[in-house]
Amino acid sequence: MATADDAPTVPGQALGGPGAPRQRRESDPATAAPEHLDLAALEAEAAALLPPAVADFYAGGAESETTLAEAPAAWRTWRLRPRVLTGLSAVRLRTSLLGSDVATPIGIAPWAYQALAHPDGERGSARAAAASGALLTVSTSASAPLAEVAATEPGAPKWFQLYRQHSPAHTDDLARRAGQAGYRALVLTVDLPVLGRRLRDVASGFALPADLPPGNLPTESAVEAESPVWTVDDIARFGDLSGLPVVTKGVLRGDDAARCVQAGAAAVWVSTHGGRQADPAVASAHALPEVVDAVGDDAEVYVDGGLRSGSDVFTALALGADAVFVGRPAIWGLATGGADGVSRVLDGLTAQLAHTMLLCGVPDVRSVPRDAVTPAR
Numbered sequence: 086m087a088t089a090d091d092a093p094t095v096p097g098q099a100l101g102g103p104g105a106p107r108q109r110r111e112s113d114p115a116t117a118a119p120e121h122l123d124l125a126a127l128e129a130e131a132a133a134l135l136p137p138a139v140a141d142f143y144a145g146g147a148e149s150e151t152t153l154a155e156a157p158a159a160w161r162t163w164r165l166r167p168r169v170l171t172g173l174s175a176v177r178l179r180t181s182l183l184g185s186d187v188a189t190p191i192g193i194a195p196w197a198y199q200a201l202a203h204p205d206g207e208r209g210s211a212r213a214a215a216a217s218g219a220l221l222t223v224s225t226s227a228s229a230p231l232a233e234v235a236a237t238e239p240g241a242p243k244w245f246q247l248y249r250q251h252s253p254a255h256t257d258d259l260a261r262r263a264g265q266a267g268y269r270a271l272v273l274t275v276d277l278p279v280l281g282r283r284l285r286d287v288a289s290g291f292a293l294p295a296d297l298p299p300g301n302l303p304t305e306s307a308v309e310a311e312s313p314v315w316t317v318d319d320i321a322r323f324g325d326l327s328g329l330p331v332v333t334k335g336v337l338r339g340d341d342a343a344r345c346v347q348a349g350a351a352a353v354w355v356s357t358h359g360g361r362q363a364d365p366a367v368a369s370a371h372a373l374p375e376v377v378d379a380v381g382d383d384a385e386v387y388v389d390g391g392l393r394s395g396s397d398v399f400t401a402l403a404l405g406a407d408a409v410f411v412g413r414p415a416i417w418g419l420a421t422g423g424a425d426g427v428s429r430v431l432d433g434l435t436a437q438l439a440h441t442m443l444l445c446g447v448p449d450v451r452s453v454p455r456d457a458v459t460p461a462r
């Protein structure tokens with residue numbers, strides 16, 4: 086429902102109000118109707134299904150995990166200011182991101198090695214994104230080749246996330262191939278000049294299994310294959326190589342955002358990399374307003390990190406984000422239910438967003454007013 090074109094979202098029908106058909110069991114988070122999405126239960130279910138070291142790799146952050154822990158709480162430092170008596174009975178969820186039409190402003194963040202979570206892997210995420218009308222960002226460190234993921238639901242919009250490789254020729258080749266394969270933007274992840282110190286992985290001895298498909302990487306050790314330093318000149322260079330608009334992911338400061346846009350970035354993506362890089366880093370929810378102010382109308386702004394409910398998403402949109410992305414919720418969906426599990430997460434969060442919009446009297450995801458939220462006192 087929530088992803089239908091301009092179809093109205095009516096609380097009584099679409100959000101499981103009185104008389105709404107109930108097709109799935111409420112007690113099972115993996116099969117619950119979207120409005121009953123229980124991410125905490127899904128997270129626990131995923132952790133129980135996965136080998137402990139893999140579960141820790143997905144769940145973990147860097148250093149003291151302060152940023153990781155604070156991310157969801159930071160969204161909850163904002164409060165909704167519902168507008169009443171608006172007569173609103175339907176909301177619009179559809180929007181456009183760098184010219185691609187999407188049915189929801191909630192996309193899938195790039196995350197590595199998806200075959201470790203479920204055999205559906207990245208192709209499953211691509212099917213889910215297409216089914217939910219959501220944007221998919223595919224990691225350089227995918228466990229499937231970029232062209233194969235692009236060819237899964239080829240009509241659905243996908244972006245390719247680029248890490249710089251040891252070999253400049255390999256990095257250039259990935260950028261070119263991303264453009265040729267039909268990706269619609271190139272996302273340079275700029276917050277990983279070195280890998281964050283992830284103590285859970287040290288403790289567990291996490292290592293990639295020898296039989297994990299190499300995807301886009303020429304060596305057996307994907308993490309060590311990266312030599313990840315970007316400069317601002319790379320924005321124009323990789324835009325030219327790929328023929329794609331460039332997004333810089335991992336920006337937390339207004340001055341950096343302005344530099345990116347000046348250098349030609351079409352969008353800036355506020356992110357702490359899921360608390361896996363600098364720690365303790367400012368929460369995305371607190372960095373977002375500064376970046377939005379610095380960018381103005383010159384580029385799009387996205388955000389990720391700790392978004393776990395429709396009201397979190399609503400807050401991000403009110404603070405000026407054009408779209409949000411989820412990492413771990415998509416991981417939990419894939420681990421517990423493959424492609425269908427990812428779709429349930431996307432549809433559930435989108436349904437929650439629609440619900441919040443109705444409660445707050447906001448008709449359109451493209452224009453959630455800044456004064457729809459206020460700091461908690």
Ligand SMILES: Cc1cc2nc3c(=O)[nH]c(=O)nc-3n(C[C@H](O)[C@H](O)[C@H](O)COP(=O)(O)O)c2cc1C
Pocket residue numbers: 142143144156194195196197224225226246274334356357358359360361389390391392410411412413414
């Ligand atoms: C297991 C895992 C793998 C990730 N792999 C990548 C990656 O390959 N490239 C990238 O740019 N970001 C990567 N990220 C960061 C995500 O894109 C995203 O910024 C983060 O997960 C958002 O926070 P959330 O998990 O709280 O939603 C990864 C995150 C996790 C948890």
Ligand SMILES: CC(C)CC(=O)C(=O)O
Pocket residue numbers: 197226280307308358361
């Ligand atoms: C290959 C890794 C660097 C993937 C990643 O971004 C992460 O684990 O956070």
